[in-house]
Amino acid sequence: MGGTDSGDAVVLLDGVTKAFRGHLGVGRTVAVRGLTLGVEGGGIFGLLGPNGAGKTTTLKMMVGLLRPDRGTVLLFGRPPSDPAARIRLGFLPENPYFYDYLTGEEFLDFYGRLRGLAGRERWRRVREVLGQVGLAGRERTPLRKCSKGMVQRLGLAQALLHEPDLLILDEPMSGLDPLGRRDVRDLILAQRAAGRTVLFSSHILQDAETICDRVAILVGGALRFEGALQDAVSRRVLWYEVAVTGVAPGRLPGSVLSSSGEEILLKVPDEASLGELIRAVQEGGGRIGSVWPRRDSLEELFLREIGPGAGSKGAA
Amino acid sequence: MSGRGPTAPGPAATVGAIALNTFREAIRDRVLYLLLAFALLVIGAGRFLALLTVGDEEKIVKDLGLSAVSIFGLLTAVFVGVSLVFKEIEKRTVLTLLVHPVHRWQFVAGKYAGLATVLLVNTGLMGAVLSLLVVLRGGAPGPVAIGIVMIFVELLVVAAFAVLFSSFTNPILAAVGTVAVYVAGHLSWSFDLLKRRLPEGAARVACDAARAIVPNLDRLDVKAEAVHALPIAPARVALGIAYGAAYALAVLVLACAVFSRRDFE
């Protein structure tokens, strides 16, 4: 139903570089450097990296809003400047903003026309998609009265309007409350279940960790990692953090991370020493507050990648 | 083709949709009504002035009326026109709009078509009120109607410049540029005067170049004939319309070329 040939990359970047002029034309920021990346049809692809890593610049080149200085970008096998390449694309920009003189319904009706949806079908899709993003009953609310969260939901609605095969979403969960983040996550998962491809960017790792099939990590405009999520992070436990009360720390194994009042936070390297610690606490008449196995998460990977010597800006 | 799956609309549908949205934006802005109210006030004032002044009442009504249509039309073209493209870029609505299967030229054409529709409704309303006043004074509405049509053609040329300027600069500079084109367009005879005073060589070539670039809006001016009920040759009207349309089209093609090259950051 999706119509993408499996194995074919829906988005392809080859040696792409993009630089911006600095303020008042002074200096130059290389936002993306020599990026080669392919996104295959189906599944959820996360483009991750800290703020300023070049995620937005990369996505804007994919959808034809920016031209690369060097390299080639192909969207469904065509240059993104070709409107035919964008027929099966839905896009949500970062912190979107829409026409404040329109109502939600008028706005989606306008974009539905640009998608070639005919009269009754357009009306049906507008209703359907408003329901999908949790805005049923808000059809007539003027956009100037919409909260940031509502605008974000409308942004998703316009991206989904024509049931595209590829969704490119720039920080879709930013600026949303926990409930909103969950809704967006569920929506992305539903798109995958319907056989579509979702490519989204995020600087928040927890957003990606639970739902991405593949990730690419950008730091300073360059690709640091691309692959299956399980290859990016090992699920191995690195150490355990244990909160203990009612015992003096000197009598326990492990190193003290911090202590506040009664409670001490201890670090033990493995399961064997965790057992020793628990026994020692019980014998000393204390209590275990919590045990937290610390795994190698994307967070750690990030910190490693951004760590020392990860300069990102090239001045010229 | 069956209705399933995304398609791309034809160019007319795309341009039409963008034009409709542009028109909607303009008519939901108070500025337009303020300008229109002012214009109608001035047109109506012609009747009072006519009572106070010695002379042909009908001529005064026509003269003041046509001037008002022209000036308030210009203000509408400038106020609505210069922010058209700029606002879409500034507020970043262009980021979702241009990701649709829309050519950049279709965006420019849609914006312009929306602005032209606003000007059509605007001059149409002002023209209808003026014609009514003329008829009430016992005059024939024909010459005034021709005058209004030519003003509309002139506004189409000015609006094209407004869209061109707003596709690469901020609204203030775009407004200044647009008004400058309007003024220079009505002073094209002064280029000859200027040229005679300039030394031979580069300065005169520059003067000729400026004259060639600036539209000769006097070619579209039939106000004197309309006011004094002098005959207006149909050929002159037809040539004026052709000249204005060709000029506006050339400016729009340039605007499309500028816009097609743009990055949207």
Ligand SMILES: Nc1ncnc2c1ncn2[C@@H]1O[C@H](COP(=O)(O)OP(=O)(O)O)[C@@H](O)[C@H]1O
């Ligand atoms: N329009 C612009 N002008 C100048 N510098 C820019 C512009 N857009 C982005 N940059 C710079 O390019 C780098 C990458 O930005 P961006 O792609 O927005 O990163 P991200 O989306 O990952 O936060 C940053 O250093 C940013 O300051």
Ligand SMILES: [Mg+2]
């Ligand atoms: Mg960003």
